[in-house]
Structure formats: structure tokens, C-alpha cells
Amino acid sequence: MPTDTSKAKTAGGPSPLAVLRQLEWRVRHAVENVLSGEYRSAFRGRGMEFDQVVKYEFGDDVRDIDWNVTARLGEPYRKKFVEEREVTLLLVFEDSPSLHFGSGAQSKREALLELAGLVMLLGAVNRDRVGFVHAAPGGNFFREPVRGRGQIMHAAATLLGRPAPAPTDGPAAIPWHFLARAAPKHSVLIWLSDFPPGPRSERNGVHPDGWPVLQRRYQTMGFRVDDPWERALPGGEGFAAYDPTAGRLVTLEGNGAERAAHAAWRQEREDAWQMLFPDPLSRLAVGTHENRLESLVRFFHARMARRAAR
Numbered sequence: 001m002p003t004d005t006s007k008a009k010t011a012g013g014p015s016p017l018a019v020l021r022q023l024e025w026r027v028r029h030a031v032e033n034v035l036s037g038e039y040r041s042a043f044r045g046r047g048m049e050f051d052q053v054v055k056y057e058f059g060d061d062v063r064d065i066d067w068n069v070t071a072r073l074g075e076p077y078r079k080k081f082v083e084e085r086e087v088t089l090l091l092v093f094e095d096s097p098s099l100h101f102g103s104g105a106q107s108k109r110e111a112l113l114e115l116a117g118l119v120m121l122l123g124a125v126n127r128d129r130v131g132f133v134h135a136a137p138g139g140n141f142f143r144e145p146v147r148g149r150g151q152i153m154h155a156a157a158t159l160l161g162r163p164a165p166a167p168t169d170g171p172a173a174i175p176w177h178f179l180a181r182a183a184p185k186h187s188v189l190i191w192l193s194d195f196p197p198g199p200r201s202e203r204n205g206v207h208p209d210g211w212p213v214l215q216r217r218y219q220t221m222g223f224r225v226d227d228p229w230e231r232a233l234p235g236g237e238g239f240a241a242y243d244p245t246a247g248r249l250v251t252l253e254g255n256g257a258e259r260a261a262h263a264a265w266r267q268e269r270e271d272a273w274q275m276l277f278p279d280p281l282s283r284l285a286v287g288t289h290e291n292r293l294e295s296l297v298r299f300f301h302a303r304m305a306r307r308a309a310r
Contacts, residue, residue, distance in 0.1 A: 016160030090183040091132040094193035100244040124152035137169035176210025189218040197268035
């Protein structure tokens with residue numbers, strides 16, 4: 001995979017680095033005044049370093065049971081872990097033609113890239129290691145995890161500056177086997193995608209080839225962005241919209257059959273989304289009209305609240 005950096009600018013707009021600098025002060029304010037230590041705690045869980053084996057007590061996580069020691073001693077023992085001092089974040093940005101869609105001022109791709117940039121900035125503020133894989137129809141681009149504000153800002157600007165796929169391109173081929181070696185064990189892998197319903201060429205049913213391996217190796221999360229028209233078709237008279245996946249204009253009349261088909265599509269998408277990320281606090285869906293940073297803050301608060309309740 002290529003690893004050189006990109007200096008591309010958004011067409012007719014500010015450079016990716018300028019966009020990130022505008023977002024950075026909001027991220028710092030959120031970390032220092034709203035999230036405090038909750039961002040780091042929200043990413044903990046099983047991302048820890050092994051310490052020793054201790055007796056299992058009621059309420060301990062059964063996933064930590066050491067079955068070999070348990071069988072040898074005749075009573076349950078579990079593995080005890082020590083939290084690592086840093087978190088490694090690996091973002092997988094799945095670029096697809098469907099992300100070109102946007103019924104408002106911002107496309108889904110623009111909103112999803114902003115969400116990715118915010119996550120990378122959160123990692124920079126919290127002194128974590130951050131890297132990414134940009135998976136696109138034309139090939140994949142890998143930036144290994146780095147530490148430090150300057151390096152992470154540069155990596156985030158590189159991701160935001162990656163060229164968008166053409167509306168006529170096919171789906172991206174995500175390098176699942178490569179991802180299993182791209183970051184240390186227990187890293188946090190965040191998959192950002194449109195997550196369309198149904199199987200694709202690289203998938204086996206709803207699970208991509210190699211996805212179960214990544215779920216065992218990493219803490220996995222899924223982030224997506226929804227357009228308002230995806231959540232509910234607009235009311236009123238019929239209208240025409242461009243379908244970037246089909247590559248043609250589609251005329252919608254707003255009749256019952258179309259709304260039933262839309263409801264079925266939404267349900268199929270949600271079913272596939274939940275099968276990939278069964279834990280509700282491992283998936284985040286944000287609307288293009290919603291504040292992405294506020295959505296991330298609520299996401300981390302919810303994860304922290306659940307950890308505190310255990």
C-alpha cells in the first residue's frame with residue numbers, strides 16, 4: 001500500500017489542514033471541559049496488558065477465565081490485566097460512491113470525513129497513537145499509527161485530502177487480512193462506512209471475510225452518517241434525485257409502494273448493521289444535519305456510564 005502523503009485541497013474550499021485547525025479548538029474544549037477522562041476510559045475495556053492469574057469471583061467477566069488453570073486446579077481462575085498507558089486507534093474509512101449522496105448542504109462523505117477527523121483529533125489531544133486505512137475502489141492507502149499532535153494532524157489532513165471515488169466506481173475492497181497486522185493487539189478499530197444492506201463481493205453474508213478475526217484482536221466500533229432522506233422520505237409532491245450507486249436519476253412519487261420499499265431497505269440495513277456490531281455502544285449513527293462532536297461526546301458518556309455501572 002502507498003504511504004506517501006497527500007496535499008490535496010477540497011475543491012473551491014480550504015485545505016484539509018485548515019479545516020482540522022478550525023475543529024481542533026472545539027475538540028480541546030470537549031476533552032478538557034466536557035469529557036475529562038471519560039474519552040480514555042470509554043476505550044478501555046479489554047484493551048489491557050496481562051498481569052497475573054487470580055481466583056474468579058462473582059461478577060468478574062467470564063471472558064477472562066483462564067480455562068487451562070481452571071482445569072488444572074479444579075476451581076475457576078481468571079486473567080487479571082493492567083491497563084496500558086496509551087490507546088492505539090486505527091480508523092478504517094471505507095470510501096464508496098454512495099457517500100456522494102446528500103439532500104442538504106453537505107454530502108454523507110463530507111460529514112463522515114469530518115467525523116473521522118474529530119476522532120483523530122481526540123486521539124491527538126489525549127496523546128494516543130492514531131493511524132488509518134483509506135479503502136477506496138481504486139486501491140487502499142495505509143498510514144501507520146503515529147503519536148503527537150503534529151504527526152496526527154498531518155495524518156488526518158492526508159485522510160481528508162484523499163480523492164473521492166467516482167460515482168461510477170464499484171465498492172471498495174477492504175484489506176481484512178492486512179488489517180489484522182496493521183495495529184497492536186487490543187487496539188481500537190473504528191470502521192467508518194456507509195454500511196449498505198445486503199452482501200457485497202468481499203463479504204460472506206453480512207460478515208466480511210476476516211471480520212471475526214478483527215473482532216477478537218481489537219476493540220471494534222462502527223461509525224456511519226445518515227442523510228435525513230434515508231431516515232424518512234420527504235413528504236409532499238414527487239421529486240427527482242440522483243442515485244450515486246445506480247448512477248442515474250430516480251423519480252420518486254411518494255406513493256405507498258415506495259415508502260414500503262424504503263421501510264424494508266431501512267430494516268435490512270439496520271439488521272446488517274446490528275449483526276456487525278451487536279453491542280449498541282459499539283456503533284454510532286449520526287445524521288448529516290447533526291453536530292458530530294456532540295454525538296461523539298454522548299457516545300463516550302454512554303460507554304463510560306455503562307462501565308461505571310458494572
